[in-house]
Amino acid sequence: MRREEVLKNIKEAGVVAVVRGDSKEEALKIVDAVSKGGIKVMELTMTVPNPVEVIKEVAEKYKDTDVIVGAGTVLDSETARACILAGAQFIVSPSLDIDTLKLCNRYKILVMPGVMTVKDAITAFEYGVDVVKIFPANLYGPSVIKSFKGPLPQGDFMPTGGVSIANLHEWIEVGAFVVGTGGDLTKGAKTGDYDLVQRTAKEFMDAYRKAKERI
Template identity: 35%
Template sequence: MSFKEIKEKTKKGIFSVIRCKDYDLGMKMAEKVIECGINIIEITYTVEGAGKLIKELKKKYPDKIVGAGTVLELSQAEEAVGNGADFVVTPCIVEEVASYCKKNDVFFSMAAATTTEMFKAYKMGSEVIKLFPGEFVDSKIIKSLKGPFPFLEFMPTGGVNDENINEWFENGAYAVGVGGYLTKGINFDNLDLLEERAKRLVNAVK
């Protein structure tokens, strides 16, 4: 799908950030959150075999939106997209990744923590700014930023949970990224806890 199509499909969406080391655990986590109704899966490049995992998930769930996160190198972006990734997310501004995604019509979101970084990311083609780390700012920051930057969209990531997700959306979040709330402490023995968290998150959204 094109940049525009993915951007439209992810509006008001929950990016489920799958962060772990083990490939098989990453697969189980992704499957569990999909079963719970979360349709956007972000496989971070901290997962061993992240590119392969993206490919397998797209094959198994062709109607879901699957992409790559924690992308710091051009080679990672190229591998992810080559394996069917619908989007690319970076934890900072990575110019070569931005150029590649823009050239290839791939939706991407780069992280920024200052207004200078936000504007720079936007000028490079990142129309949705990853507001990171989100746990250190108040959700009202989006309304404040929309004053001088009405053309920017924001995806807070970090600190988003079932208790504050609606506050983020009410204050103008385009989408949210949820990682630690879902996957912290999860292993093969307590996937039911991940399921419980995912269901609470989905049910919390108005």
């Protein structure tokens, strides 16, 4: 899938599931539960044990479906390249790493780096980034997107960290491109309750659709 198509599909999906886990097995079960709940974009983080192996397995399992598989918590270009070779269709970083941006542009892979300042956002856009990740978003609240869009009305932003079912509509209403959610979505996995993860994913998607209808 081409970079432009990945970007379009992520925007239409609306919610990105940030998948962490204490084991490969837990991460795989989370992906299955989240996808059954209706969330179709998976950001598999590098904090999962054997993360590249997990990405490869998930990418292979879902290759003929509408699930989009990406890599998160990518700190450097070497890791980004390994994830891309394993099947990641997009790369997400917690911060701005120029070498990672260059590598992703070289291979025409969507990359969403984390930023905390307008200066970082401008740098990201200058290096061809389509969407920047506001992280950790809970330090700011939804009003930060309005603040960013003041000087950067052309910018697209993905808040991650602190996005919940209760406040998702606030992020959409202020113009978030998509939202990323992890702990609030996957908390059921901590007790092995993957049915709860599936139900929570459905609630997130219901909240997203309702928010879009209101704007």
